[in-house]
Every structure is written in C-alpha cells, then in structure tokens.
Amino acid sequence: MLNSFNTNVFINCPIDEEYKPLLRALLFTIYRCGYIPRIATERSDSGESRLEKIKELILNSQHSIHDLSRIKCQERDEYYRLNMSFEIGLDFGCRFFHCKDKKALILEEEKYSIQKALSDLIGGDPKCHYGDPKKLVIEVRSWFIEIGTEDIDGGSKIWDDFNVFYADLYKKKLGEGFKKKEFENLPIPEFNRHIKEWIESDD
Amino acid sequence: MAGKRVHIIKRDNGWAVKKQGAQKASKIYETKEVAKERANPLRKKGYDLVIHKRDGSIEEWKKASK
Numbered sequence: 001m002l003n004s005f006n007t008n009v010f011i012n013c014p015i016d017e018e019y020k021p022l023l024r025a026l027l028f029t030i031y032r033c034g035y036i037p038r039i040a041t042e043r044s045d046s047g048e049s050r051l052e053k054i055k056e057l058i059l060n061s062q063h064s065i066h067d068l069s070r071i072k073c074q075e076r077d078e079y080y081r082l083n084m085s086f087e088i089g090l091d092f093g094c095r096f097f098h099c100k101d102k103k104a105l106i107l108e109e110e111k112y113s114i115q116k117a118l119s120d121l122i123g124g125d126p127k128c129h130y131g132d133p134k135k136l137v138i139e140v141r142s143w144f145i146e147i148g149t150e151d152i153d154g155g156s157k158i159w160d161d162f163n164v165f166y167a168d169l170y171k172k173k174l175g176e177g178f179k180k181k182e183f184e185n186l187p188i189p190e191f192n193r194h195i196k197e198w199i200e201s202d203d
Numbered sequence: 204m205a206g207k208r209v210h211i212i213k214r215d216n217g218w219a220v221k222k223q224g225a226q227k228a229s230k231i232y233e234t235k236e237v238a239k240e241r242a243n244p245l246r247k248k249g250y251d252l253v254i255h256k257r258d259g260s261i262e263e264w265k266k267a268s269k
Binding site for chain 1: 208210212213214215219221223253255257258259260261264
C-alpha cells in the first residue's frame, strides 16, 4: 500500500491565465495516472507563508513536475519570472541533500529552451509540450510509465476522457447556476475535487 | 446519467468525432468545420453535439434537435 508521499506530485508551474488550460489538463492527467497533484494554490491561508507551503509540498512529494515554460520574456522590459527556477532548485536540493528517492519531470514549451537558459539541467531529459494541452497529457503519461507506473491508459484515451470530464463538469456547474465565467475560473481545490469524484464514479 | 452526446475533440491530425462511451472516434476530419458539419445530423438522432476548443474546454454545446 502506497502512502501519500509515494503518490504525491509537486507541481511547479506558471500560475497565470495563459497557463490555465495546460494546468487543467495536467491536474487531470496526474489523477488519471493514479497520483495526487500538490500545488501551492491548493489551499489559501494568509497566515501561511508561500515559501513554507512550498517547502511542505516538496518534503511530502516523492514526485515533481516542473514546467519551465516561462524561461524567456515575451516582451521588452518584462521581468523574467524566477519562481519556477527557484522552486526547481529547492526540489533538487531536497533530492540531493535530504531524500534521494525523488523523481522529477521537467517540461518546456519550446524545444531546447532549458538547454539555452539553464544549462545546469543539461542531461535532465526535459519533455516539450509546445504549449499544447494534448501533447502535455501524452508527455506526462509517458513519464509516469517511464518511472515504473503500470496499468495506465494510453495518452489519447486520457485526453478524450479529459474532454468528456470537462463537458460533464460544464453541464453540472451551469445547471447549478454558475455563469460561464465563474465556471472557467473555478478555484483549484474545487476543480481537483470534481476530477477525483469523476474518476471514482467512472471506476 | 448523461444524455447521448457526440464530442468534437482535437487530435494531432485533425478533429475527431466521437460518441460518448465509444472506444474509438467515428472519424477524424482535417478541419473542425468539416467535423461539425458531418456530426450535425446526429442531433436529429437525439445526440447533443459538444464542440471542444483545442484545449478541451467547451466552445459550443448544441442540443439534440429531436
């Protein structure tokens, strides 16, 4: 019997509107592969520092997925966001000095971008999703297989299931009186709860 | 219990028309417009037509016309 450390997957990714479609597909895929996503936005307590929360998530997750898609500024004078690079450093530090039995997946949006911007990670075999949620599903599913997870459906099946889940949730929420905009902005804990319920009801 | 639905879903090589619960897509079309056109008659057979965006979210939900 696996404990939650073995099934927890720490997610280090951009938290913005543009990334939201990828994050939704990522959360669904992790649950669908039998794991539990852990992300800083899974709970909100103004009394808890973000860094403490991230430390706790890293310590309690054997697995981690780091999406370094925002490694390049899009516009002149835009600040390069360092959170993702900082958090992968914390996670790798934990792996090197505290818990060697950790496994990580690094994702990038543009092929070889990590090689150019963060050469310390050369050899880390990053996988590229090209900003496409379906490709992300395929890559993440393949990684779970590569680390030894068995009995996972194919990536295309998981992608189709994600589409069906999304339609079911859309109908349910609009039926409950949610506006489309509210539905599109469901908080992560609520979205996660519905994924879990949907998968359990499908079993 | 969900009613009968047919989904239009993004695939690498086009847009799939897939009935909910089916193992495989009925067919994959090069463009979304053609997929919508070909799936539309199923509405008369009692199927809702659920058209997805590239990211899996909902672009349009057309009720069965029967």
